[in-house]
Amino acid sequence: MNRAESGPGRDRDDEGRARSARPRDGLGRPLPYGAEGVPRQPEGVVRExxxxxxxxxxxxxxxxxxxxxxxxxxxxxxxxxxxxxxxxxxxxxxxxxxxxxxxxxxxxxxxxxxxxxxxxxxxxxxxxxxxxxxxxxxxxxxxxxxxxxxxxxxxxxxxxxxxxxxxxxxxxxxxxxxxxxxx
Incomplete structure (x- = not known):
């Protein structure tokens, strides 16, 4: 997913849910698109x-x-x-x-x-x-x-x-x- 694919407004995942594609720093602050961020945690992971x-x-x-x-x-x-x-x-x-x-x-x-x-x-x-x-x-x-x-x-x-x-x-x-x- 990228901003261009999400259309105007908000970034969206493949199912149309709002998901920010902006990179983030180590404290979770959004960085400008294209900046080097830290890897995001995958969402919805079921762990013991x-x-x-x-x-x-x-x-x-x-x-x-x-x-x-x-x-x-x-x-x-x-x-x-x-x-x-x-x-x-x-x-x-x-x-x-x-x-x-x-x-x-x-x-x-x-x-x-x-x-x-x-x-x-x-x-x-x-x-x-x-x-x-x-x-x-x-x-x-x-x-x-x-x-x-x-x-x-x-x-x-x-x-x-x-x-x-x-x-x-x-x-x-x-x-x-x-x-x-x-x-």
Whole structure:
């Protein structure tokens, strides 16, 4: 698919669904058509939870949290309904890290808190434990990072709402999804 094939307006895939063909950088920001970008994550991949966690951790460690979010998104769309909050929460943590790395501190802090909230109760905690996910550690990491980048009032629209540029180093800030994982 390319822009010329999609006709005027939006890029579309072979089935006519809107799909951006623009290349993206490591933080998922669109680049100009024709620019060199990083490889996109294929959409709609059904993975076993172990594979999802392994691939997402690899992307987080590489400083590509936007791409890790896409892996988690596939898991929530293809997994059992009882695990939806788990995978959505993990995706929100990855997107929160993405926004903070892009310089959108208030948006990053808000999403980090939202993701942490999803991981603090209900059946997703049992699922997290079953996959070796350190939910308590991720919640603590997300809340601490949200406080550091966005302050206590970021959830209420605090300062730093722009996407102006340099933010934190996403690879250096990448969380450990499972307590036994090492860098």
């Amino acid at each position: 939870p172990e594979e999802t966690l392994r691939e997402a951790q690899r992307l987080l460690d590489a400083g590509m949290p936007f791409h890790a979010h896409e892996v988690f998104e596939d898991a929530w769309k293809s997994g059992p309904a009882s695990e939806r909050d788990l995978w959505q929460g993990l995706a929100q943590l990855a997107v929160g890290l993405t926004h903070a790395a892009r310089g959108n501190t208030a948006g990053g802090a808000r999403l980090l808190r939202r993701g942490a909230d999803r991981l603090t109760g209900g059946p997703e905690l049992a699922a997290a434990a079953g996959y070796g996910i350190d939910a308590a550690g991720l919640v603590a990491w997300a809340r601490a990072l949200a406080e550091r980048v966005g302050g206590a009032d970021a959830g209420a629209g605090g300062a730093g709402t722009g996407d102006a540029g340099a933010g934190l180093d996403a690879a250096a800030e990448a969380p450990r999804l499972r307590s036994g994982d090492s860098r």
